Amino acid sequence: MIKTFRFALLACGLVGGALTATAAPAVPVRVATVELAPHAEERAIPGRVEAIRVVDIRARTEGVIVQRHFQDGQYVTEGDxxxxxxDAQPRAALALAQAELKSAEASLRQSQQLLTxxxxxxxxxxxxxxxxxxxxMQRDVAAAAVQQAKARVEAQQIVLSxxxxxxxVTGRVGHSAFHVGTLVNSSSGVLVDIVQLDPVRVSFALDEAAFFSKTGQHADIHALKQAWLAQIEVDGKRRDGVLTSIDNRxxxxxxxxxxxAEFANPQHRLxxxxxxxxxxxxxxxxxxxxxxAAAVQQDPQGFFxxxxxxxxxxxQRRLTLAGQQGQQFAVEKGLQVGEQVITDGAQRLREGAAVQVLN
Known part of the structure; x- marks a missing residue:
């Protein structure tokens, strides 16, 4: 009788252990709440960066370069x-013009005294x-000579400058082949060029349908600004641009x-x-x-x-998607606002599996 009771207890223990072993533990997961948020499908359009201002630096008088104040590729500020x-010859020419002006002024004073x-x-x-x-008449001629002398002084001051x-402009200089000791003049060509880097312009082609869909048949740049926003991504961050012009055809x-469109470029990454x-x-x-996006998966039947x-x-919930915006998907069908979707731990899930929410 005692042996039979022991065997019964042992059998009950084995059955209980088997039941405990088959009960699957809850799967640890993280969840996110489905939200209603602004969304619009974006158009990814290839564009080309252009400098708003490119200035070719040329010599405007003849002279030997005695100092070069920059290194190739250096960033310079307007006025540098x-x-x-x-400037030896222009200074001498200026001194001569100033002396001629004094002589002309003396002649004018003499002529004015005689006339008086x-x-x-x-x-x-x-x-x-x-x-x-x-x-x-002699006084008037002397006065005209003074004006001529003043003009010559101003002209020589310009040449000296x-x-x-x-x-x-402020920007980055390019490579220059002109160095100290080189004789240059107005025929020497471009000494160096400067490219403005902040802001920069981006040119791109907008398809006709998108152009007229928001702006109408009488579209101009103001209507385009009100209808569309242009952005670029730099170092993982979006940067808004300002639409500046549209072509006439x-x-x-x-x-x-x-x-x-123009974009700020303070770090000169563009x-x-x-x-x-x-x-x-x-x-x-x-x-x-x-x-x-972490909550969306795909199999041969589609997204879920x-x-x-x-x-x-x-x-498991089947989804119909309406586009992607960054790290989020817009859902057209399949989810309701306020529901919670699993974003981490889904690889171990099956339909009806118990879960433990970690967040």
Missing amino acids: LLFTLD RYERLINNHSISRNDVDTAR YTQIAAP IDARTGSVAVR LPGGSVTILFRPQELPSRVMVP SWVLKPDHTAG
Whole structure:
């Protein structure tokens, strides 16, 4: 009787152990709440970076380069000196012009004094009217000579200023083949060029359908700004641009219109000639059901997510997607706002599996 009882207890223990072994533990997961958020499908359009200002630096007078104030590829600020030319000859020419001006001014004073004396004498009938007219003419000639001398001084001052060649814009200089000791003049060609790097312009082609869909048949740049936003991604961050102009015709070969936008470029990460992708989207964003990309999976039947049920089990939900925005998908069908989707741990799930929420 005792042996039979022991065997019964042992059998009960084995059965209980088997039941315990077959009960699957809850799968640890992390979840996110389905939300309603602004969303619009973006157009990824290839664009080309262009410099808004490119300045060719040329010599405007003849002289030998005595100083070069920059290194190739250096960033310069408007007003920074680039080249200094030998100014000995322009200074001498300026000194000569200034001396001629003083001489002309002295002649003018002498002529004016003579005219004043003659005008007093004519009242006493000591000289003729013809003498007064001649003196007045000589005074006028002397005054004109002073004006000519002043103009020559100003011209020589301008020539002297040309020996100091400065940067007219802020930007990066290119490679220059001109160094100290080189004789340059107006025929020497481009000494160096400067490219403005902040801001930069991006040119891209917007297809005709997108162009007219928001702006109408009488579209201009103002309507385009109100309808669309242009962005680029730099170092993982989006940067808004300002639409500045549209071309005056549609390219019949491509069915698109050329558009330009300006972007801030403080770190000079965008260089003229480079390629970028314009992210073009409407200014007004409709609200859509949004779900994290980590919660969306795909199999041969399409897209799906694992949804956390009220009884803390997992259920598979088939999805119809309406596009992607960054790390989120817009869901057209399959999920409701407020539901919780599993973003981590889904690889161990099956339909109806118990889950343990970690967050």
